[in-house]
Amino acid sequence: MRIFISTGEVSGDLQGALLITALQRQVMTRGLQLEIVALGGDKMAAAGATILGDTSGIGSMGIIEALPYFIPTIQVQRRAIAYLKQNPPDLIVLIDYMTPNIGIGSYMHEHFPNVPVVYYIAPQEWVWSLSFERTKRIVSFTDKLLAIFPEEARYYQEKGARVHWVGHPLVDKVANAPTREAARTSLGIKPEKIAIALLTASRHQELKYLLPVIFQAAQNLQSKLPEVHFWIPLSLEIFRDRIEKGIQHYALQATIVSDQKQEVFAAVDFAITKSGTVNLELALLNVPQVVVYRLSPFTAWVGRNILKGSIPFASPVNLVVMREIVPELLQEQATAENITQAAMELLLNHEKKQKTLEGYQEMREYLGELGVCDRAAKEILEMKI
Structure with a gap:
């Protein structure tokens, strides 16, 4: 099974690494081989992913703060889309990293509608959304959304997403x-x-x-x-x-x-x-x-x-x-x-x-029970098995 994972910043690299380890555990029990290509960082590479672009240092919060990363973000998004165009995977997993992931998710929905897109740790629209347009776009290309907070699950479910609450991966860590x-x-x-x-x-x-x-x-x-x-x-x-x-x-x-x-x-x-x-x-x-x-x-x-x-x-x-x-x-x-x-x-x-x-x-009590990463991995693999 070939999976493409896209995430950015230090926290995304950590969450991606935890997920990759869980995915490998799950495919082993099914007798499958797993190939993961990713946008991420050193932790994901150590967990077994082939890193298409290192995004662990590309991240900002704010208007002025984001300017130095505008071109690197666009470049890494284009690199990912060019790769996916030539090498469509069996499955896409998006982790946070809103702007590039919305672009990647939208591209896959339009050009490869048969490749499932899973959003794991979706953008926190439930906290700070200024309009529902971005939420609608996320819901439109996401085949399954794995929520880490109960309120996040409720928000996206009300907006029409197919949602499963798995809990927060730090519980496992x-x-x-x-x-x-x-x-x-x-x-x-x-x-x-x-x-x-x-x-x-x-x-x-x-x-x-x-x-x-x-x-x-x-x-x-x-x-x-x-x-x-x-x-x-x-x-x-x-x-x-x-x-x-x-x-x-x-x-x-x-x-x-x-x-x-x-x-x-x-x-x-x-x-x-x-x-x-x-x-x-x-x-x-x-x-x-x-x-x-x-x-x-x-x-x-x-x-x-x-x-x-x-x-x-x-x-x-x-x-x-x-x-x-x-x-x-x-x-x-x-x-x-x-x-x-x-x-x-x-x-x-x-x-x-x-x-x-x-x-x-x-x-x-709001973060779920132990076994979060394995629950997430099972939900992801169910999209293709």
Whole structure:
């Protein structure tokens, strides 16, 4: 069976890798051979995909922020369509990555209507859609939509999609996480140390808008808590130099890790993090966190005054239950002083920390049971078997 998978950014590469591993398990039980060609990154390649284009570093959020990636995005979309034209697969799987995937899905629907298109982790139209036109387009070319959130499933079902709720794949990923004790031993973290994760960037723009304010907050915390040590998992290797310079500039007691992200998440006492999928992973591991995000002032102004965008929450932890479980500091509120204050409250106020952990328990109920990736793989393979 030949499957083409299309995704982008760091989180898409992770989700694609988890899915590929599950697909391989499922085809093995059926006595089939599996060939996967993909738009993705190193994790998907390690899982067994042939990478047609590396899209893990092509991603942005915002208007000004997206401009540097306009041409690379169009180029990778055209490369994918040219490949598909010459090598139509048995099945297409789209993962998030809205703009290129809408183009690819529309092309396949028009030119190869007999090739099923599955959308797994669909664009979050249920959160921030400004019109139903894009939703209609997604529904028009999608033969099966695999939802990861219950509200996402309801939204797309109401709009006419054939939907199956499978749950969130991070439920499977964190099931294999080490214990806190094992993780701290592996990383050499002494019992008396306060370990804090700094999740500053998985997109280039975040190095500019988030890294300085998060590192300034870390410096503030270091002056208040001498026993603190910061752990910085690296999303992309090309970010290392910028992060190392930031550590030196702010004189932080910090360690960069590139291949022990899960150990760091299992070991730390707290996290200061950009908004994104990583918030869910931290929550599933019971790590209190403060969520930070900034866009360019121009993008923020357009969103508020012209597009009239109204997003209830930025972090998926809060979006899942539609109430604040973790504090969010966005745009003008994302100052080093505010981050420091929110962090100190969660680190030192036991009652506030306990309330956060109770919120995490509530959130878990919306993410499904273990076996998400295998359920998704079965639903995908059913389209052709």
